[in-house]
Amino acid sequence: MTLRALHKPAAEASSTASKLDLATRLRRNRKSEWSRRLVRETVLTTNDLIWPIFLVDGSEPRTPIATMPGVDRVSIDEAVREAEKAARLGIPALAPFPYVDPALRDPVGSEAENHRNLMCRAIRAIKAAVPEVGLITDAALDPYTSHGHDGVLTECGRVLNDETVAILCRQALALAEAGADCIAPSDMMDGRIGAIRAALDARGFTDVQIMSYAAKYASAFYGPFRDAIGTRKTLIGDKRTYQMDPANSDEALREVEIDLAEGADMVMVKPGMPYLDICRRVKDTFGVPTFAYQVSGEYAMIEMAARAGAIDGERAMLESLIAFKRAGCDGILTYFAPRVAGLLSVAA
Numbered sequence: 001m002t003l004r005a006l007h008k009p010a011a012e013a014s015s016t017a018s019k020l021d022l023a024t025r026l027r028r029n030r031k032s033e034w035s036r037r038l039v040r041e042t043v044l045t046t047n048d049l050i051w052p053i054f055l056v057d058g059s060e061p062r063t064p065i066a067t068m069p070g071v072d073r074v075s076i077d078e079a080v081r082e083a084e085k086a087a088r089l090g091i092p093a094l095a096p097f098p099y100v101d102p103a104l105r106d107p108v109g110s111e112a113e114n115h116r117n118l119m120c121r122a123i124r125a126i127k128a129a130v131p132e133v134g135l136i137t138d139a140a141l142d143p144y145t146s147h148g149h150d151g152v153l154t155e156c157g158r159v160l161n162d163e164t165v166a167i168l169c170r171q172a173l174a175l176a177e178a179g180a181d182c183i184a185p186s187d188m189m190d191g192r193i194g195a196i197r198a199a200l201d202a203r204g205f206t207d208v209q210i211m212s213y214a215a216k217y218a219s220a221f222y223g224p225f226r227d228a229i230g231t232r233k234t235l236i237g238d239k240r241t242y243q244m245d246p247a248n249s250d251e252a253l254r255e256v257e258i259d260l261a262e263g264a265d266m267v268m269v270k271p272g273m274p275y276l277d278i279c280r281r282v283k284d285t286f287g288v289p290t291f292a293y294q295v296s297g298e299y300a301m302i303e304m305a306a307r308a309g310a311i312d313g314e315r316a317m318l319e320s321l322i323a324f325k326r327a328g329c330d331g332i333l334t335y336f337a338p339r340v341a342g343l344l345s346v347a348a
Ligand SMILES: NCc1[nH]cc(CCC(=O)O)c1CC(=O)O
Pocket: 138, 140, 141, 142, 150, 186, 187, 221, 222, 223, 224, 225, 226, 239, 294, 295, 296, 297
């Protein structure tokens, strides 16, 4: 029986059952699709999407990532195709991440400063072909270090803050020089936003934006990402001396406040779904462009559960993304970006 067949006249539907005397019945506004559309408080649009992609050198155009079904590492040529796809679908920006040849990794991440590295070559190629798609490029050393940390590691296992920030500034300059529109420091060193802003400005890159990974937690949900960029096996220890404790919320506001004072144009909360309370507090407190990263482990949970038949993948994807909008986010970094954009363009 279809839903339409259930729409019987009220008189016929009500009969002997005893009636509650309710002035307000919230279900009235939910009774049909037109009404649900009318009272909907938030919308998800293609303008809300940032699409993270993984780059790799070599002869293969695409290599799969076992823990992220449906997401591949792509060559630079293929990344240009992805950027063209983003433009076609109306996705505003891409966030590329490199799988760096292990032979190029060293303790201080020197390859990050190489103006001819994989990221810089990809940025130039994408910007030459599809200049209208924004490129939001990660500044952090983990793809480039032999130990997988986001900064310089001492022999006794400490990640050095100020030494790392100096390198991040040079990395940011290489990215900006290659044509990056926005630098996204994801390392969680103290003071890096101000230092990167000053370095960019000193070299004339005053229009290059900074999206700060401001409240980034030491999370188990980054597992598949570390497979994608090849740091899961090499990472020594964990990142709890620089990424935030999942138990903290007030501290996230301090992180955001400081990054804004240092010149961040946009801020990010990461991971996403387990941290929607943080998104809401950040948006309510500062009223600045606020983004969330629906990270690799969140993607994997939804996608793998869907492939196993446990949940409806398309609905779970859309529900997870509208939740970010409801929590106050202006946009979401999500591996689902092309799929969602495809759906939204069909719906429009
Ligand atoms: N600078 C590292 C970085 N940048 C983005 C992610 C994770 C993104 C994801 O899981 O999708 C990470 C992982 C980490 O901190 O170990």
